[in-house]
Amino acid sequence: MQVNFKLLHFNKAIISGLFFSILTSLVTILLPLSLKTLIDGSMNLTSILTIVGLFFLQMIFALLAQFLIAVAGEKQVTTLRKQLHQRLLTNPISFFDNEKSGELASHVLHDSDVLRSFLTHYFPEFVTGLITLTGSLIVLFLLDWRLALFMTVLLPLLMILITPLSRISGKFAQKIQNLLGDLTSIVSENFQQIRLIKSTCAEEQVQKRFDQKINLLYRTSQKNAFVEAFTTPLAMMMLFGMVVIIFAYGGVRVAEGSLTVGTLISFLIYLFQLLNPVSNIASFFSGKAKAEGALNYLKELTAVTPENPTGDKASSGELALSHLSFSYDQEIILDDISMTFPQGKKIALVGPSGAGKSTIVHLLERFYPLSTGTLTLNKKDSRLIALKDWREKFALVSQDNQLLAGTIAENLQLGLPVPASDDQLFAALKVAYLEKEVKALPDGLQTIIGENGVKLSGGQKQRLQLARAYLRKPEFLILDEATANLDSDSEQYIQKV
Ligand SMILES: Nc1ncnc2c1ncn2[C@@H]1O[C@H](COP(=O)(O)OP(=O)(O)O)[C@@H](O)[C@H]1O
Numbered sequence: 155m156q157v158n159f160k161l162l163h164f165n166k167a168i169i170s171g172l173f174f175s176i177l178t179s180l181v182t183i184l185l186p187l188s189l190k191t192l193i194d195g196s197m198n199l200t201s202i203l204t205i206v207g208l209f210f211l212q213m214i215f216a217l218l219a220q221f222l223i224a225v226a227g228e229k230q231v232t233t234l235r236k237q238l239h240q241r242l243l244t245n246p247i248s249f250f251d252n253e254k255s256g257e258l259a260s261h262v263l264h265d266s267d268v269l270r271s272f273l274t275h276y277f278p279e280f281v282t283g284l285i286t287l288t289g290s291l292i293v294l295f296l297l298d299w300r301l302a303l304f305m306t307v308l309l310p311l312l313m314i315l316i317t318p319l320s321r322i323s324g325k326f327a328q329k330i331q332n333l334l335g336d337l338t339s340i341v342s343e344n345f346q347q348i349r350l351i352k353s354t355c356a357e358e359q360v361q362k363r364f365d366q367k368i369n370l371l372y373r374t375s376q377k378n379a380f381v382e383a384f385t386t387p388l389a390m391m392m393l394f395g396m397v398v399i400i401f402a403y404g405g406v407r408v409a410e411g412s413l414t415v416g417t418l419i420s421f422l423i424y425l426f427q428l429l430n431p432v433s434n435i436a437s438f439f440s441g442k443a444k445a446e447g448a449l450n451y452l453k454e455l456t457a458v459t460p461e462n463p464t465g466d467k468a469s470s471g472e473l474a475l476s477h478l479s480f481s482y483d484q485e486i487i488l489d490d491i492s493m494t495f496p497q498g499k500k501i502a503l504v505g506p507s508g509a510g511k512s513t514i515v516h517l518l519e520r521f522y523p524l525s526t527g528t529l530t531l532n533k534k535d536s537r538l539i540a541l542k543d544w545r546e547k548f549a550l551v552s553q554d555n556q557l558l559a560g561t562i563a564e565n566l567q568l569g570l571p572v573p574a575s576d577d578q579l580f581a582a583l584k585v586a587y588l589e590k591e592v593k594a595l596p597d598g599l600q601t602i603i604g605e606n607g608v609k610l611s612g613g614q615k616q617r618l619q620l621a622r623a624y625l626r627k628p629e630f631l632i633l634d635e636a637t638a639n640l641d642s643d644s645e646q647y648i649q650k651v
């Protein structure tokens with residue numbers, strides 16, 4: 155899965171949106187001119203109709219532009235989120251060992267939104283800002299070059315003052331985004347591990363950890379608010395100064411008779427109209443930096459070599475591990491292990507804790523590459539066999555809760571290529587000694603089992619996983635201490651299966 159990391163995705167919606175934005179800018183440039191004619195000339199029907207017509211056009215164009223660009227942004231963010239999610243699913247298990255799931259979730263959702271604002275907000279406003287600015291300046295110079303020169307000198311002064319402020323605020327925004335990511339991860343973990351927190355009376359401790367981060371967020375947002383609060387009054391002050399200067403100079407010119415009142419007023423309208431474009435042009439660069447920051451972060455997440463899904467079809471036969479050694483980091487966990495499992499066998503791993511049973515399962519599932527040694531199926535090296543095909547040969551039942559938050563039926567059918575009938579589901583439940591209990595539930599197969607299956611007992615969770623494994627009709631059923639939570643009756647029953 156390739157993620158499209160372009161900053162700008164040009165499609166029909168964005169191009170037509172930009173087109174209407176440009177039309178809006180053109181009308182914006184014309185509007186003060188027609189007001190000037192109205193003020194200086196006679197008040198006739200044509201000029202009034204022209205102004206009304208232009209206002210109306212401006213409204214329609216702006217409306218179309220905003221809608222089309224917003225749609226393009228929604229489309230971009232949807233595609234990006236889909237692609238990111240799909241791509242991250244292909245990252246190897248070792249990647250997830252080192253990431254916090256809450257933080258990942260926050261980045262997949264929020265960073266893509268930063269890119270959306272670039273496409274729907276910073277970029278179009280930059281383009282139209284440039285057009286409005288250039289067009290207005292041309293008109294202003296044609297109207298009265300001396301007054302126009304005054305404004306072209308004054309406007310950049312405004313930019314010089316505003317730009318550093320918007321850059322600082324951009325830095326704060328990035329920091330706020332990262333803190334929000336940390337917080338998302340803390341909150342989701344706290345609620346997921348609520349039992350652990352309550353039973354260890356760790357509420358105060360986790361609250362403190364949360365408070366520390368959120369206070370940092372508060373202080374950062376406070377600083378940001380301070381900077382932002384400065385921006386508007388400062389701009390207003392500058393603007394007021396400019397109005398005074400233009401009035402002072404323009405007043406003399408009007409008194410002289412070398413400038414009409416209409417021209418002077420249209421200059422002032424242009425000045426107000428140009429404020430937004432000018433500040434948009436200035437903030438474009440910080441918006442671009444923000445979007446590039448988000449993009450780089452997402453690129454890093456997807457820079458990990460994905461699992462390679464390609465390979466030959468798997469045939470059936472004996473599964474063999476030979477002279478296998480393995481370490482996650484430095485420490486050697488498995489040292490020169492050899493085992494064989496005849497076709498269609500149950501593989502039950504029991505033994506002292508920390509011996510490496512789950513590690514063997516991880517290697518059988520090809521979650522990690524082997525350090526040395528080989529893993530073969532029917533004498534064929536596992537690395538040559540397509541990953542999906544390989545994993546379909548196995549069903550794993552472990553002592554962890556490998557359950558999703560949905561219903562019993564959904565959990566049973568997870569990953570099944572074709573949906574199973576209720577009869578098939580009950581048959582599997584029967585094998586796992588769970589049929590009667592599910593039938594006794596008011597919602598039966600549609601019972602929602604809660605996050606990680608919290609609404610089930612430990613034994614029920616494990617038997618549900620056994621039923622799921624049975625339903626997959628695997629060639630190798632791997633039981634990783636799978637009978638740890640079962641009472642002896644059901645254990646014996648299952649051992650017989
Ligand atoms: N993802 C991992 N990253 C690093 N070390 C790990 C990882 N998983 C397990 N280990 C280490 O590997 C050793 C064997 O663990 P494991 O295979 O889970 O044992 P068992 O399942 O037999 O109890 C332990 O020392 C453990 O600390």
Ligand SMILES: [Mg+2]
Nearest residue numbers: 511512513634
């Ligand atoms: Mg284990």
